[in-house]
Amino acid sequence: MTKETVDNQILALIQLPYFEYILYFIVAVIAVFFIYKWKIYFLIKNRILMFILGKKYSEFSNTNLQRFHKRNIDIFHFNTLYGVSATSYEQIKKYQKWLHRNGVAASQIIKIKPHFNIKTLSYPKITLWKIFCNFIVLLILFIVFLMCTNFSFTSSALIKVEKNEPWFWVSNNYAKNSQYAFIPFTNSKWYLNASMCNETGFDEKKWAEHHKVSFTTTKIICEHFNSEESQKKISKIVNEQKAFFIPITLGICFTLFYVLVRIFKLALVFDIRMQIKWHRTKKWKRKGRKKP
Numbered sequence: 001m002t003k004e005t006v007d008n009q010i011l012a013l014i015q016l017p018y019f020e021y022i023l024y025f026i027v028a029v030i031a032v033f034f035i036y037k038w039k040i041y042f043l044i045k046n047r048i049l050m051f052i053l054g055k056k057y058s059e060f061s062n063t064n065l066q067r068f069h070k071r072n073i074d075i076f077h078f079n080t081l082y083g084v085s086a087t088s089y090e091q092i093k094k095y096q097k098w099l100h101r102n103g104v105a106a107s108q109i110i111k112i113k114p115h116f117n118i119k120t121l122s123y124p125k126i127t128l129w130k131i132f133c134n135f136i137v138l139l140i141l142f143i144v145f146l147m148c149t150n151f152s153f154t155s156s157a158l159i160k161v162e163k164n165e166p167w168f169w170v171s172n173n174y175a176k177n178s179q180y181a182f183i184p185f186t187n188s189k190w191y192l193n194a195s196m197c198n199e200t201g202f203d204e205k206k207w208a209e210h211h212k213v214s215f216t217t218t219k220i221i222c223e224h225f226n227s228e229e230s231q232k233k234i235s236k237i238v239n240e241q242k243a244f245f246i247p248i249t250l251g252i253c254f255t256l257f258y259v260l261v262r263i264f265k266l267a268l269v270f271d272i273r274m275q276i277k278w279h280r281t282k283k284w285k286r287k288g289r290k291k292p
Helices: 003-014 019-037 041-053 062-081 087-104 108-111 127-151 204-210 215-225 228-290
Strands: 155-160 166-172 174-177 191-193
Touching: 003 108, 062 087, 062 108, 087 228, 108 228, 127 228, 155 191, 155 228, 166 215, 191 215
Parallel strands: none
Antiparallel strands: 155 166, 166 174, 174 191
16 A cells, blocks of 8 residues: 555545534544543533633632532542542542552552542552453454454455455456465565556466466456456445445554553553552561661
8 A cells, every 4th residue: 555545545535525524523522531531520610600600609608618619629620630539638638648658659640540449549459460461462453453454445355266266455456465465564475467467478377377376367357457347346345345344443443542551551550569569668677677
């Protein structure tokens, strides 16, 4: 797949009807997702109320309600900034003591959310084996992703002519062996295009014997390059391939990103666990030295 092909596909996507509205919809969905992910909808609603009614009329006149409201805003603000789900000042105080006692920075806990539970001040026990298993899943997904990209971003169809013949890629301009086609950007064993078939003195039988391709397959490929009906069939197969594999490829792409982030967070949890273990061991050693 050449750079020109990629540019043409991107240009065709941009020129689709209602593409601009689809783009606005995607941006809106992403914005709503992050608003709920970061849990800032309460603060946004509070700001909107202040903007509409003014600061004077958006606040409570009752002193107890004012304290209640400010306390909740403080807790909500704290949760948003530090990536936790505290429900009271007492939980926040215990959390601060836990950080100090274990020698952990609040910025480290932000990176491993939602694996940290502020209610119980605990996190899951992560082992190297669990990280390794997630890495294997990532590797398998990546291989499947590479296979799907061949069908999603190509102008050729994967077909076979006879039952005992191997599969091969064919477009309206060329055909090539598919032995390495499941892995993108690899060289093919044989290659045949329209100019080669139409070249004077081209011997289909000799070419087939030299490249270990059946004469029937070679003949059908060369006839395909000069047949408008055959080219329409191949174009239809290509469109069907893309319609089926593009959503799958995008889904796997998002899953790859999710698994990669998960591995990163699990590694951070494991690192924090080792850090806390080292900090506690060091603290115990200091206490042991102070004893007479």
